[in-house]
Amino acid sequence: MTAENEYDLLPTIRSRTHHYPFRLLAPPVMRGLLEGICERESVTVEPEVFPLVIRAGGGSPRDSLSILDQLLAGAGGGSARAESGASGGCAVTYDEAMSLLGVTDVALIDDAVDALAAGDGAALFGTVEDVVNAGHDPRRFAVDLLERLRDLILLQAVPEAVERGLVEAPGDQVDKMHAQIDGLGAAMLTRAAETVHTAL
Numbered sequence: 001m002t003a004e005n006e007y008d009l010l011p012t013i014r015s016r017t018h019h020y021p022f023r024l025l026a027p028p029v030m031r032g033l034l035e036g037i038c039e040r041e042s043v044t045v046e047p048e049v050f051p052l053v054i055r056a057g058g059g060s061p062r063d064s065l066s067i068l069d070q071l072l073a074g075a076g077g078g079s080a081r082a083e084s085g086a087s088g089g090c091a092v093t094y095d096e097a098m099s100l101l102g103v104t105d106v107a108l109i110d111d112a113v114d115a116l117a118a119g120d121g122a123a124l125f126g127t128v129e130d131v132v133n134a135g136h137d138p139r140r141f142a143v144d145l146l147e148r149l150r151d152l153i154l155l156q157a158v159p160e161a162v163e164r165g166l167v168e169a170p171g172d173q174v175d176k177m178h179a180q181i182d183g184l185g186a187a188m189l190t191r192a193a194e195t196v197h198t199a200l
Helices: 003-014 027-038 049-057 061-074 094-101 106-118 121-131 138-157 171-199
Strands: none
Touching: 003 061, 027 049, 027 061, 049 061, 061 094, 094 121, 106 121, 106 171, 121 138, 138 171
């Protein structure tokens, strides 16, 4: 085989195959998909649960549906997938989803960010103690804290980040996040995110 033929090999093969480029779904698209499936399957999921599922699924429809299935099963039964044929009025609450997914309570994340904004080391260490006492995984807490700091940075740089689907959060939480941005400031916010990222 000559060098010229060798370089022609890949395009030759590609021309005789089907090419399916798979991409991750944006949060607004994923939420529409999940909400549509829940509606068709007659299952009730609190609106605040969807951002948790979307974030845990990492943009993959298959992974997000699998996580939603697990939440429905853990909350009392039923399947979110249309192909499963299951139905029922199973409700998944935000608190149940947090517990089943092992996600840190938003109140603890808020406490940690507020302590950072106030420069109150004692309060921050108190929050870490609360995390441990509540049985949360400290590493998961750090991951969730970093995700909050990321959302704050995005929200600061792009004020319409929620509307554009860059940040997924309930309306009342968005107001709280804007207050946290004002309290932290750009420099502190970036430094805190870098510190947590380096620690992880």
